Amino acid sequence: MNKSSDQANRRETQTGISDRSARRLTIKILRHNPQDPASDPRFERYQLDEAPGMTLFIALNRIRDEQAPSLQFDFVCRAGICGSCGMLINGRPGLACRTLTNKLDPEITLAPLPVFKLIGDLSVDTGAWARQMGEKLETWVHQHKEPDIDRLEERMEPERAEEIHELDRCIECGCCIAACGTARMRKDFVGAAGINKLSRFRLDPRDERSDEDFYELIGNDDGVFGCMALLGCNDVCPKELPLQTQLAFMRRKMAKFG
Structure with a gap:
């Protein structure tokens, strides 16, 4: 041989x-x-x-x-x-x-993935969508006081940190949005990626927003109440994030407040 x-x-x-x-x-x-x-x-x-x-x-x-x-x-x-x-x-x-x-x-x-702006052939602009979604949902930690950058980082329970890390694994690839029937009909729908992102900040003990504040962001048809619950997002997520669970979690919290 x-x-x-x-x-x-x-x-x-x-x-x-x-x-x-x-x-x-x-x-x-x-x-x-x-x-x-x-x-x-x-x-x-x-x-x-x-x-x-x-x-x-x-x-x-x-x-x-x-x-x-x-x-x-x-x-x-x-x-x-x-x-x-x-x-x-x-x-x-x-x-x-x-x-x-x-x-x-x-x-x-x-x-190419639907919903997003086509750049050419298989290339779409998911970045513009993610930025618009982030600005709309204010996906950053909100605190009432000015942060002290000289202080040690605040402690967090390991279990809570793991829960937040799990949701932070989203890579904003757009697959969940492309599989979403609501996103195809409603251009301002925040989708599973948006709801997952906001759920992450609701879990974060450093974020001082109340459920009333979150309700103002997603307590409408462009947020948790617009989802038709077909759950195509959950089926196609390449990171296997618990998108179905987060949607149900946020919907219950917003319905209770509303």
């Missing part, structure tokens, strides 16, 4: 994918440049051989390097942390960097 065959066999053992039986993938991508008046939305097909351990992020980079230099999509970390590579994968919101091609059929359809 030669050296290359031995290496291929080792890769096959480690990944479960044989180089000799690599699938031929067909990836359909919705292409459109809204800045170009001559551009019409259309699907374009690209073919490439599947490699061991290939993710959609790797596949898209190969397509851009070898076939479509103008292809637009976003990425930063490649580790499911930045949330930049959110897109519709066979109609379902997900992260390209965390989606293995061997978990999908040989023909894969990719499209």
